[in-house]
Amino acid sequence: MSSYDRFPTTVIAGYGSEAVTKGWEAITARLAAIMPQDGVLAIEAYPGVDDDAVLSHLEALNPALLVSTRELFPEPVELTARLKPFLTDDRVFGRMCYFDLADLMEPERLEAAREQVNAAEGPVVVYGWGATLVHPGDQLVFFDMTRWEITLRYRAGMTNYRAENADEDSLRKIKRGYYVEWRVADKHKMTFFDRMDLFVDTVDTDAPKMLAGDAVRDGLSQIARRPFRLKPYFDPGVWGGQWMKRVCGLDPEADNYAWSFDGVPEENALILAYGDKTIELPAMDLTLTQPLALLGEDVYARFGAEYPIRFDFLDTVGGQNLSLQVHPTTEYEHRQFGMAYTQDESYYILDADEGATVYLGLKEGVDPDEMIAALREANAGGEPFDAERYVNRFPAKKHDHFLIPAGTIHCSGAGAMVLEISATPYNNTFKLWDWGRLGLDGKPRPVHVDHGSHVIRWDRTTPWIKENLVNAVTVVNEDEHVREEHTGLHELEFIETRRLWIEDEVTIDNGGSVSQLNLVEGERALVESLDGSFEPYEVHYAETFIVPASVKGYRLVNPTGERIGVIRAYVRKPQA
Numbered sequence: 012m013s014s015y016d017r018f019p020t021t022v023i024a025g026y027g028s029e030a031v032t033k034g035w036e037a038i039t040a041r042l043a044a045i046m047p048q049d050g051v052l053a054i055e056a057y058p059g060v061d062d063d064a065v066l067s068h069l070e071a072l073n074p075a076l077l078v079s080t081r082e083l084f085p086e087p088v089e090l091t092a093r094l095k096p097f098l099t100d101d102r103v104f105g106r107m108c109y110f111d112l113a114d115l116m117e118p119e120r121l122e123a124a125r126e127q128v129n130a131a132e133g134p135v136v137v138y139g140w141g142a143t144l145v146h147p148g149d150q151l152v153f154f155d156m157t158r159w160e161i162t163l164r165y166r167a168g169m170t171n172y173r174a175e176n177a178d179e180d181s182l183r184k185i186k187r188g189y190y191v192e193w194r195v196a197d198k199h200k201m202t203f204f205d206r207m208d209l210f211v212d213t214v215d216t217d218a219p220k221m222l223a224g225d226a227v228r229d230g231l232s233q234i235a236r237r238p239f240r241l242k243p244y245f246d247p248g249v250w251g252g253q254w255m256k257r258v259c260g261l262d263p264e265a266d267n268y269a270w271s272f273d274g275v276p277e278e279n280a281l282i283l284a285y286g287d288k289t290i291e292l293p294a295m296d297l298t299l300t301q302p303l304a305l306l307g308e309d310v311y312a313r314f315g316a317e318y319p320i321r322f323d324f325l326d327t328v329g330g331q332n333l334s335l336q337v338h339p340t341t342e343y344e345h346r347q348f349g350m351a352y353t354q355d356e357s358y359y360i361l362d363a364d365e366g367a368t369v370y371l372g373l374k375e376g377v378d379p380d381e382m383i384a385a386l387r388e389a390n391a392g393g394e395p396f397d398a399e400r401y402v403n404r405f406p407a408k409k410h411d412h413f414l415i416p417a418g419t420i421h422c423s424g425a426g427a428m429v430l431e432i433s434a435t436p437y438n439n440t441f442k443l444w445d446w447g448r449l450g451l452d453g454k455p456r457p458v459h460v461d462h463g464s465h466v467i468r469w470d471r472t473t474p475w476i477k478e479n480l481v482n483a484v485t486v487v488n489e490d491e492h493v494r495e496e497h498t499g500l501h502e503l504e505f506i507e508t509r510r511l512w513i514e515d516e517v518t519i520d521n522g523g524s525v526s527q528l529n530l531v532e533g534e535r536a537l538v539e540s541l542d543g544s545f546e547p548y549e550v551h552y553a554e555t556f557i558v559p560a561s562v563k564g565y566r567l568v569n570p571t572g573e574r575i576g577v578i579r580a581y582v583r584k585p586q587a
Contacts, residue, residue: 013257013260014534014535014552015260015551015552015554016551016554017242018282019240019241020289021233021237021240021282021284023226023229023230023283023284023285026226026286028288030223030226030285030286030288031220031222031286031288033219033220037221038068038211038219042069042072042209043072045150046074047149048133048134049133050134050135050149050150051128051136051137051150052072052074052134052136052149053143053145053146053150053151053152054136054137054139054142054153054154055139055142055152055153056139056142056153056154057140057153057196057200058140058188058192059156059161059169059172060156061216062081062138062139064216065154066079072136074134074135074136076133076136077135077136077138078127078136078137078138079138080116080124080137080138080140080144081139082124083116083117083124083141083145084115084172085116085173087173087174088175090115090173091176094108094191098186098187098191101186101459102180102183102457103182103438103457103459104186104347104348104438104439104459105186105187105189105190105191106190107190107348108191108195109349110191111198112141112198112199113144116141121144121145125145140172140196143202143203147203151203151208152208152210152211153200153203153207153210153211153224154211154213155210155211155296156213156293157214157280157291157292157293158193158277158293158295159244159272159278161188162188165181165185166181171188172192174187181452182457189438197295201299201300204296205300207227208223210223210224210227210292214280220290222285222290227283227292227296230283231297231301232301232304234283234301234559235301235305235561236544237544237548237559238538238545238557238559238562238565239556240550240554240556240557241276241294241555242279242280242282243259243271243272243279243555244278244279245259245268245270246268246269246270247265247267247269247451248268248451249269249449249450249451249456250334251266251267251269251326251327251330252267252326252425253268253326254326254428255268258552267326267329269330270323270324270325271323271324271326272321272323273555274320274321274322274323274527274529274555274557275321275322275435276294276298277298277317277318279294280292280293280294281296298316298317298318302315303560303561304559304561305318305525305559305561306318306559306560307523307524307560308523308560309584309585310524310525310560313582313585314352318435318525319352319435319505319506320435320506320527320581320582321432322527322529322555322580323431323433324428324430324431324553325427325428325429325431326429327367327423327424327427327428328362328427331425331446332370332424332446333422333423333424334442334444334456334458335396335398335420335421335422335443335444335445335446336420336422336441336442337417337420337443338355338417338418338439339354339418339439339465340353340417340466343462344439347462350436350439352434352436353434353436353439354417354433354435355415355416355417355433355434355500355503355505355506356431356432356504357412357413357415357433357499357500358407358415358421358427358429358430359410359411359429359431359498359531360408360411360413360427360428360429361430361531362427362428363407363408363409364427365426366426367406367407367408367427368404368406368407368424368426369404369407369411369421369422369423369424369427370398370402370420370423370424371402371403371405371413371415371419371420371480372402372403372420372471372475373403373471375472375473375474376472377401377469377472379464379467379469383464385397386443386460386463387460389447390444390458390460395446395447396443396444398444403473403476404424407424407426407427411482412483412498412510413480414479414480414483414504415480416480416501416503418467418471419471420467420471430553432578432580434504434505441459441462442463443458445458479501480501482498483499483501484497484498491514492513492515492516492517493511493512493513493517495509495511495512496509496510496511496512498578506580506582506583507581507582507583508580509578509580510576510577511567511576511578511579512576513574513575514569514574515568516568518541518565518566519565519566519579520563521563521564522584523584525557525558525582526558526581527556527557527558527579527580528555528556528557528577528578529555529556529578530551530576530577531553531576531578532574532576533552533569533571533573533575534551534573535551535552535571535575536575536577537568537570538566538567539566539568540562540565541563541565541566
């Protein structure tokens with residue numbers, strides 16, 4: 012039986028189950044109790060919340076006036092046209108939108124709604140994305156939504172906000188969310204999050220959960236001062252494997268699972284327990300509201316309220332090769348997509364079949380024009396791309412670590428279970444060759460040779476790759492308690508990774524940076540406080556966990572009697 016916890020829950024101290032109100036009947040009763048009799052109940056909603064379902068229940072409040080903010084945005088065709096510079100014609104890539112939410116609304120409609128609310132007599136409800144732009148609210152409620160749930164709803168046919176694109180390619184819907192809606196919504200969320208009176212978890216539309224805004228803010232503050240895990244999610248893919256099904260306790264009847272995010276606050280959720288009731292909310296809420304405690308002064312100064320480290324799983328055990336790919340350089344990332352930094356990464360081999368391999372870097376003497384022409388021909392349906400003519404292929408075994416600074420061509424071959432350790436801007440992967448496959452949707456998977464041709468580092472050939480990127484392991488410290496090794500990342504990358512082989516226990520100085528860790532060998536480990544500020548925290552094999560920067564130091568304890576291995580990643584301090 013798997014010990015991997017798919018639903019890690021953080022218990023919030025000081026609360027009982029009565030803190031959480033569950034179900035529409037109880038929630039509408041609670042809303043009715045706080046609704047001002049001659050004032051405004053403002054109800055903000057993250058784009059992706061089922062507005063029709065919420066509005067149908069709000070009618071039971073019988074307000075003198077009910078305003079839906081959907082009507083304050085342009086008509087769907089006009090709004091899409093307005094967003095075109097950020098959406099582009101590409102299926103996957105757009106440009107970051109840094110608008111304020113009011114920039115997406117029709118100024119005349121917004122002003123008319125404000126006048127209508129101000130003139131109304133009796134109780135008024137303003138509901139929807141941007142409700143506080145109409146009126147700040149005498150009472151303020153927020154209906155929140157996790158990104159993974161939004162993604163699943165896109166796939167099931169949900170449209171983007173104020174759009175008529177139910178049948179559109181889900182990749183394009185996700186792109187619109189990623190580059191526009193989620194950016195604008197998170198920015199807007201921070202204008203009212205610290206004063207909301209009530210919070211509603213809407214992941215389950217039929218059974219939402221409500222609790223006081225103070226309880227949510229207190230819960231996030233508690234999490235930011237102790238070790239915790241995010242709720243992972245798992246997804247199939249054309250190249251997916253079988254390892255996660257066994258180790259992570261997934262559906263054994265599923266065809267495959269290709270990847271898992273188990274350490275990406277931008278995408279994953281948090282599960283908070285108040286007594287025996289739980290709520291789910293975006294882990295991004297933690298990053299936005301507790302950046303100093305979570306990230307630390309140096310990381311916050313460098314990245315702002317963004318979590319820069321990402322752990323995920325890529326499972327090709329019993330599967331196929333990943334797509335041959337490259338990540339953009341920082342300059343290209345900023346110029347083309349409006350992002351501040353790029354996806355430097357690495358492959359840590361958590362497990363591997365006999366004969367597993369990793370493609371990494373170019374062979375000596377590769378002619379760029381010839382290779383790009385061969386890629387174009389293959390992707391147009393011509394002769395398949397001969398990857399091994401151009402790209403190095405290295406054997407991969409358990410606990411190998413391959414470093415992949417941006418601009419380095421790479422992919423995992425079949426038979427490997429990869430713990431991918433990278434910077435967070437995951438969306439900008441340029442696929443160069445996908446082995447002639449179709450996606451699960453029956454369409455050709457997006458390939459971006461044009462983009463890739465501008466960022467491939469043609470000078471990263473076999474000798475440099477072997478010297479710099481393949482198992483560049485050095486011992487940092489060794490005694491009878493622990494062997495600590497530097498395994499990466501490359502000096503061009505801002506993430507430092509250390510591997511700790513622990514015999515009994517080791518004390519870690521967090522160094523002012525958030526730490527992200529994974530138990531890569533052994534059944535279980537304990538994270539203990541040095542000052543008693545949190546209870547011992549148990550983690551299991553392959554689980555990713557986070558230790559916030561506010562935890563100055565902590566102890567990793569091996570309770571098993573057999574040596575355990577932990578990978579720790581953190582942000583290097585800029586060199587003086």
